Amino acid sequence: MPPPKLTESTESTHRAEARPRWTERLRAVGPVLGLVLLCIVGTALNSDFATVDNAMNVLTRTAFIGIIAVGMCFVIISGGIDLSVGSMAALIAGSVIMFINWAGPAFGSPLLAVVTGAVLAVALGAVFGLAHGLLITKGRIEPFIVTLGTLGIFRAYLTYFADGGALTLDNNLSDLYAPVYYASLFSIPIPVWVFVIVAIIGGIILNRTAYGRYVQAIGSNEQVARYAAVDVDRVKIMTYVLLGVCVGIATLLYVPRLGSASPTTGILWELEAIAAVIVGGTALKGGAGSITGTVIGAILLSVISNILNLTSVISVYLNAAVQGFVIISVAFLQRGRR
Amino acid sequence: MTRNFSRRIALTAVAAAAIGLASASAFADEKVNLGVSIPAATHSFMGGINYWANQAKKDLEKAHKGLKITIKTAANAPEQANQLQDLSTVTKINALVVFPFESAALTKPVAQVKAKGAYVTVVDRGLTDTSAQDAYVAGDNTAFGKIPAEYIVKTLGGKGNVVALRGIATTLDNERMDAFNAVLKGSPDVKLLDAKYANWNRDDAFKVTQDYLTRFKEIDAIWAADDDMAVGVEKAIAQAKRTDIKIIFGGAGAKGAVKTIMDGSDPRIKADVSYSPKFIYDAIKLTAEARLKGEKLPATTIIPSVLITKDNAKDFYHPDSPF
Numbered sequence: 061m062p063p064p065k066l067t068e069s070t071e072s073t074h075r076a077e078a079r080p081r082w083t084e085r086l087r088a089v090g091p092v093l094g095l096v097l098l099c100i101v102g103t104a105l106n107s108d109f110a111t112v113d114n115a116m117n118v119l120t121r122t123a124f125i126g127i128i129a130v131g132m133c134f135v136i137i138s139g140g141i142d143l144s145v146g147s148m149a150a151l152i153a154g155s156v157i158m159f160i161n162w163a164g165p166a167f168g169s170p171l172l173a174v175v176t177g178a179v180l181a182v183a184l185g186a187v188f189g190l191a192h193g194l195l196i197t198k199g200r201i202e203p204f205i206v207t208l209g210t211l212g213i214f215r216a217y218l219t220y221f222a223d224g225g226a227l228t229l230d231n232n233l234s235d236l237y238a239p240v241y242y243a244s245l246f247s248i249p250i251p252v253w254v255f256v257i258v259a260i261i262g263g264i265i266l267n268r269t270a271y272g273r274y275v276q277a278i279g280s281n282e283q284v285a286r287y288a289a290v291d292v293d294r295v296k297i298m299t300y301v302l303l304g305v306c307v308g309i310a311t312l313l314y315v316p317r318l319g320s321a322s323p324t325t326g327i328l329w330e331l332e333a334i335a336a337v338i339v340g341g342t343a344l345k346g347g348a349g350s351i352t353g354t355v356i357g358a359i360l361l362s363v364i365s366n367i368l369n370l371t372s373v374i375s376v377y378l379n380a381a382v383q384g385f386v387i388i389s390v391a392f393l394q395r396g397r398r
Numbered sequence: 399m400t401r402n403f404s405r406r407i408a409l410t411a412v413a414a415a416a417i418g419l420a421s422a423s424a425f426a427d428e429k430v431n432l433g434v435s436i437p438a439a440t441h442s443f444m445g446g447i448n449y450w451a452n453q454a455k456k457d458l459e460k461a462h463k464g465l466k467i468t469i470k471t472a473a474n475a476p477e478q479a480n481q482l483q484d485l486s487t488v489t490k491i492n493a494l495v496v497f498p499f500e501s502a503a504l505t506k507p508v509a510q511v512k513a514k515g516a517y518v519t520v521v522d523r524g525l526t527d528t529s530a531q532d533a534y535v536a537g538d539n540t541a542f543g544k545i546p547a548e549y550i551v552k553t554l555g556g557k558g559n560v561v562a563l564r565g566i567a568t569t570l571d572n573e574r575m576d577a578f579n580a581v582l583k584g585s586p587d588v589k590l591l592d593a594k595y596a597n598w599n600r601d602d603a604f605k606v607t608q609d610y611l612t613r614f615k616e617i618d619a620i621w622a623a624d625d626d627m628a629v630g631v632e633k634a635i636a637q638a639k640r641t642d643i644k645i646i647f648g649g650a651g652a653k654g655a656v657k658t659i660m661d662g663s664d665p666r667i668k669a670d671v672s673y674s675p676k677f678i679y680d681a682i683k684l685t686a687e688a689r690l691k692g693e694k695l696p697a698t699t700i701i702p703s704v705l706i707t708k709d710n711a712k713d714f715y716h717p718d719s720p721f
Contacts, residue, residue: 106613113638114612121605219438224445225720226626228654242637317604318633322626324441324599369609372592377567379595 091340091356094390098360102367109370116249118366119359120241123251124149124310125329126358129336130262131306133354134299135203136337137266139279139346140196142300143207145307146329147214148188152311153321154218156181157227164233174237181315182308188214189304193297211330219323226322234319241316251313255355258309263351265302275299279346336361339390360390429464430689433491433516434682435481437499438471439720441598442626443650446675446721447497454682465686475499479507486511493517493689495682501569502526519685519695521678523570533695535681537673539570541703543577543623545671546647549705550619553645556585558618561610562593563603563627574623591617596627603630611638619645625652625670632664649673651706651714652721660711670706672714675721677701 102109128145135142156177163173188210195206221227229237243250266272274295277285286292315321340357342349364383368374374382434455439445448471455467468489472478478499485491494516498504501523509530512518520531528534550560562578565571575593582588591614596602603622607630610617620635620643622628628648635643646666648655650673658667680701688695706714 108612111612114609117608117612121608219440219445222445223720224439224448225442226445318600318629320600320629322442322600323439323445324597325601327599365605366609369594369606370613376564376593376595 090393091353091360091390094339094386094393095356095360095363098363098367098386102363102370105367105373106370109367112247114366114370116244116252118362119252119255120249121366122358122362123255124314125332125336125361126255126355127258127306127310127313128303128329129333129340129354129358130258130351131303132333133262133337133340133342133349133351134266134275135303136334136342136344137279137346137349138275138296138299139282140203140296140299141207141334142192142203142303143330144188144192144210144214145303145333146326147211147218148185148304148307149311149314149326149329150321150323151214151218152181152184152188152308153315153325154221154227155184156311156315157229157319157321158221160233160237161230164230170233170236174233177237177315178240178312181312182305185304185306185308185311186301187304188307189301190297192304193300196300197293197296215323218321218325222322224323226320229315229319234316237316237319239316241313254309254313258306259351259355266349266351271295271298276348280348332361333358335387339387357390360386429466430462430493430686431489431491432465432467432493432495432682432686432689433482433485433489433511434467434469434495434678435478435485436469436471436497436678437478438473440473442652442721443598443624443675446652446719447678449719449721450676450679451682454679454686458683458686462686462690464690467682467686472499475503478504482507482511486514486516491516493519493685495519495521495678495685497521497678498523498525505530517685517689517694519681521681533685533697533699535677535684535695535699535701537677537701538703539573540577542649542671542673543574543579544581545703545705546621546623546649547578547581549669550621550645550647551581551585551588554588554618557587558644559589559591559614559616560619560621561591561614561617562621563596563606563623563631564593565595565598565624565627567595578621596630598624598626600626600630603627604634605630607631607634608638611635611640617643619643619647622646622648624649625655628655628667647671650675650721653715653717653719656706656711656715659706659708660715662708668707670714672704672706674701674714674716675719676716 108114132142159180160173160177163176164170167173192206192210195201196203240250245253274290277290278292278295282292336358337354338344339360340350340353342353364386368379368382434451436447436451437444439448451469455469458465459467468485470481470485472481485494492515494511496508498520505525505527508518508525512530518531519533519535521535522537524534525531564575582590594606596606611634620631622631625648628646631646644666647669649671651670655667655670658664659670684695
C-alpha cells in the first residue's frame with residue numbers, strides 16, 4: 061500500500077525516503093507562482109497595490125475564508141465536503157450577537173459578555189460540526205446531502221431570528237469588541253495573526269501527527285484504512301468538528317467588523333473556502349492536500365478581486381469572468397497526474 | 399369566478415342601476431382570494447418587504463370578512479414561477495400582487511395567472527409585456543438615483559470627487575445609475591471616479607470601499623446607493639481613519655439611517671432618499687380594497703421617492719420594521 065505522501069514544499073525537511081518527484085514539487089509551487097504573477101500584474105496596473113496598507117487589508121479580509129479553508133482542507137482530504145460553512149458562520153454570528161446583547165446587561169460586565177460570546181462562537185461551531193460528523197458517519201448519509209440540508213437550515217434560522225433584517229451589536233459592546241478585528245499587534249492586524257496561528261496548527265496536525273496521517277489515509281482509501289484498524293468514524297467526525305471550530309474562530313473575528321449579521325452574511329463563503337483548498341493543490345476526491353497551498357489559494361482569491369477594485373481597465377460586468385480565468389489558469393499550473 | 403358568471407349576475411340584477419354599480423354589487427357578495435408572491439428575506443430590504451406584506455395580511459383580513467390573503471416567498475425566479483402556478487391552481491386565487499424577481503423571466507408565469515381570470519398587480523419591477531398585468535405599483539428608481547446626485551452636487555458646491563457603489567447587475571440598478579450620471583453630466587467639476595458592484599451587501603461594500611480608499615487619495619462623497627451598504631462604507635472609512643469624505647449617501651430609508659438623520663449623529667449622513675418596502679403594503683391594500691368593491695386600479699401608481707432630511711425624517715421612521 062503506498063503511503064499517502066504530503067506535498068508540502070515550504071518545509072524542506074522532506075523525509076529522506078520521500079524523494080518527491082519534481083512534478084510533485086511543481087504542483088506545490090503552482091499557486092505560489094500564480095500569486096506572484098498576480099502581484100506583478102496588480103502592481104503594474106496600480107502602484108497602490110504594493111503598499112503595506114493594501115496588503116494588510118487583503119490579508120485581513122482573507123483571514124475569514126482562510127481560517128475556514130484550513131478546516132475545510134481536513135474535510136476534503138478525508139474525502140468529505142461541507143457546503144454549509146457560510147450559513148453556519150452567519151448563524152453563529154447572529155447567535156453570538158444576540159447572546160452578547162443579552163449578556164452585557166445581564167452579567168453586568170460588558171467585557172465578560174464579549175469574552176463569553178467569543179467562547180460561545182467556537183463552542184457552537186464545534187457542536188454544529190459534531191452534528192454533521194454524526195449524521196455523516198453514524199447516519200451514513202452523504203456529506204454533500206447533509207451539509208446541503210444544513211446550509212438551508214442554518215441560514216433560515218438566522219433569517220428567522222433577525223426577522224429578515226439585521227441583528228446588530230449594541231453600541232458600547234460593539235466598541236469594546238471592535239479591536240478584535242481592527243487592532244494590530246506589531247503593525248499586523250489581529251485577524252492575520254489568528255489566521256497564521258490557525259494555519260500553523262493545521263499544518264502540524266496534518267503533517268506531524270498520527271491523526272493527520274489517518275485523515276490522508278482515509279481519503280486515499282477508506283477500506284484499506286479500516287483494515288489497518290483506523291477508527292474511521294472517529295477520525296471523520298473530528299474533521300467536521302475541526303472545521304466547525306475553524307468557522308467559530310472565523311466568526312468571532314468577523315462579528316466585530318460590522319457588528320451585525322444579516323441574511324446575506326457569509327453568503328457563498330463555502331464556495332470560496334472550497335475553491336481556496338482546491339486552487340491550493342488539494343484533490344477534491346481527497347487523499348492528499350496541503351495547508352500551505354490552501355493558505356496561498358485563499359490569498360490568491362482575495363487578491364483577484366482586490367486588483368479588480370483597484371483598476372477600471374476591465375468592465376465591471378466581467379469581474380467574475382476574470383476570477384474564473386485566473387482560477388482555471390492556476391489549477392492548470394499545478395495539475396498533477398490524475 | 400368566471401367572467402360569464404359575473405355577467406349573468408350582472409344581467410339578472412333586479413335594480414336597474416348603472417352598469418358600474420351592478421358589477422360592483424356582483425363582486426360585493428364575492429370573496430377576494432388574494433395571492434401575494436414576493437422574494438424571500440435575503441437582505442434587509444426584502445426583510446422589510448416580507449414584514450410589510452405580513453402586516454397588510456394582518457390588518458386587511460381583520461378589516462374585511464370576505465378577504466383571504468396567501469403569502470408565498472421564493473428564493474429565486476424559477477421558484478417564484480412554480481409558486482405562481484400553485485397559487486393559481488391549488489389556492490385558486492382571483493387576485494395577485496406580485497413582486498417579480500426579474501422582469502423578463504416572470505412575464506410568462508404572471509401572464510398565465512392572469513389568463514385564468516385573476517386580477518394582477520405587479521410591484522416594483524415592470525414586466526416586459528405589460529399586457530400580462532392589470533396594474534403596476536412601483537417605487538421611483540429614477541428619483542432614487544437623481545435625488546442623491548442633486549444633493550451631492552449641491553452640498554459639494556458643484557466641485558469634488560465622488561465614488562459610487564452599485565447593487566447587483568439588474569435593470570433597476572442601471573436605471574438608478576443612469577439617473578445619477580445624468581445629473582452629474584450637468585456639473586463637469588463633480589467627477590465620478592468609479593462605480594463598482596457591491597451586491598447590496600454590507601461586507602462587499604466594506605471591501606469595495608477599502609479598495610476605493612486605497613486607490614483614491616481625495617474623495618469628497620460616497621454614494622452607497624443603499625443604507626445597508628452605507629454601513630459597510632462607514633466602517634471602512636473609520637478603519638482607514640480618512641477625514642476627507644464629507645458625504646455618505648445611502649438609499650431606501652432604512653430605520654438605522656433615518657434614526658441617524660433624526661438624531662444628527664453623523665455629520666456625513668444628513669440626507670437619504672426614500673424607497674420604502676412599505677409600498678408592498680400599499681399595493682396589497684389598494685388591490686384588495688379595489689377588488690372587494692369590484693373596481694380597477696389605475697394602470698400605473700408610482701410611489702414617489704423623496705429626499706429625507708431632518709425635517710421629515712420622523713415620517714419615514716418605522717422602528718418595528720426589520721428594515
